[in-house]
Amino acid sequence: MIPALSVKHAGKTFKRQNAEPLEALKDVNLEIKAGSIHGLLGPNGAGKSTLISLISGISVADQGSIEVFGLDVAKQTQAAKQIQGIVPQEVVVEPAFTVREVLYYFSGMYGVPAGERDARIDAVLKDLALSDKAEERARSLSGGMKRRLMIAKSIIHKPKLLILDEPTAGVDVALRQKIWELVRRLRDEGTTILFTTHYLEEAEQLCDRITLINHGRIIKDGSLKDLQQEFSKNVITFELYDREATALSGVVADGNAYHFPMTDLAKDMRTLTEHYQSNIKSIRSEAVSLEKIFLELTKD
Ligand SMILES: Nc1ncnc2c1ncn2[C@@H]1O[C@H](COP(=O)(O)OP(=O)(O)OP(=O)(O)O)[C@@H](O)[C@H]1O
Ligand SMILES: [Mg+2]
Known part of the structure; x- marks a missing residue:
């Protein structure tokens, strides 16, 4: 079976002004089985978000190759992007649009057929408990609601690989539970999930497998049971x-x-x-x- 994600010998170096170049990722190898929840853990600055930006085609690796369900991210970038959903670490929303408009825009961008868009939007609004906020402007949402809107955007097209960069940072306990439930349900429906977190308890609860990264290198990879x-x-x-x-x-x-x-x-x-x-x-x-x-x- 084709893996959901296959990263081979990936490297990324950032050039910096007035400083030595920074090697943010070094010879990273990672494979994620389709249909699993995979946790990426590591201290601040370890390279998690950098790796995610390479996988999701936001930036380009200097070395190595990355395939998402067999699609080469560097060569088949558009096709590889279409089957992914990504929730970046920083909260960004489109302030002037209503929640429904934002979702409508992204459903079009990700190629949800016109006849299915309204039903999809209603479904994700319900999943993220945002139905009663549908007609409000994104700027008027609370921080937790903005994060929910970002998750809603990322799953509107039923991505095969969903990447969540610290989806539960700064959210309240109830919302965390909701996000966990949603992640588990999506996995059960066949979505592969890669997420980062600093809450180790969350990784223990959710992940089928865990990868630990430090100073740009993978230092451990396995199931929680293997690691224990x-x-x-x-x-x-x-x-x-x-x-x-x-x-x-x-x-x-x-x-x-x-x-x-x-x-x-x-x-x-x-x-x-x-x-x-x-x-x-x-x-x-x-x-x-x-x-x-x-x-x-x-x-x-
Ligand atoms: N655009 C950039 N230019 C220069 N350096 C960068 C850039 N993006 C990231 N870095 C550096 O690369 C390293 C890895 O950063 P990255 O954001 O991937 O860490 P992270 O594991 O996501 O950390 P956190 O848990 O704090 O989110 C850091 O040292 C960071 O300063
Ligand atoms: Mg990060």
């Missing part, structure tokens, strides 16, 4: 009341505590509780959070 497994200590730690209890194969003493290598949490817990029974004073396993992994990987 790689970084977990894979041990169960416990304490006993009676330290003279018969040893269990695999258990190692460490000060007052004992460690047991973990393979399957439920099974291992059962083994230990059956062996030591009420002798167990405390027992825990450490599930590493994405936050810990992130901090570990991005510390300089």
Whole structure:
């Protein structure tokens, strides 16, 4: 199956006045499976938005190639753009137009057939809870509503690849939940989603796969479970009341505590509780959070 996104050896360097050129992306390789939600994470300045601007054809890579559903972004730019929806990091709206006019304009630009436009507009207005704002000018919307309008614009043509650059930055809890629901629903309907976030909890909740980027390089790529497994200590730690209890194969003493290598949490817990029974004073396993992994990987 053709991947939704295939980035190969992509590089981007910015020329700067009175400073050395800045290599914002270095040999970036990334593949996203169609129908998945993919999170792109990294500290400020890591290169996330730069990568997004290359994928969406806003700027051009200096090295490498980028394909969206098999379409080369540098050579088949228009066709590649038509199947994408993009929500940039900065909020931009067309202030003088009403919400409906904005959506009408974008539906035409993205080639939604004239006979289907009104129905599509009503559908996305409903999806983003903007129906009662349809006739208001974009400038009169609140910040959160502007962000919703940007998302509405980006999905008006049912894109195959939807790219959201920090869609939930500065939005309230209820709206975040709504955006999550929408993202999940779009994925279930077949849209592939690439999004960036600084909320690691959000990535844990939503993503099928996660890519960590730092200083313009991809430093890790995998499912949350892969990452957790790689970084977990894979041990169960416990304490006993009676330290003279018969040893269990695999258990190692460490000060007052004992460690047991973990393979399957439920099974291992059962083994230990059956062996030591009420002798167990405390027992825990450490599930590493994405936050810990992130901090570990991005510390300089
Ligand atoms: N047009 C530009 N000219 C010069 N430097 C740029 C330009 N755009 C981005 N950069 C630099 O490239 C690096 C990557 O920036 P980018 O916006 O991709 O980061 P980011 O990962 O999206 O960060 P954030 O989380 O803050 O949005 C930064 O050092 C930034 O200053
Ligand atoms: Mg950014």
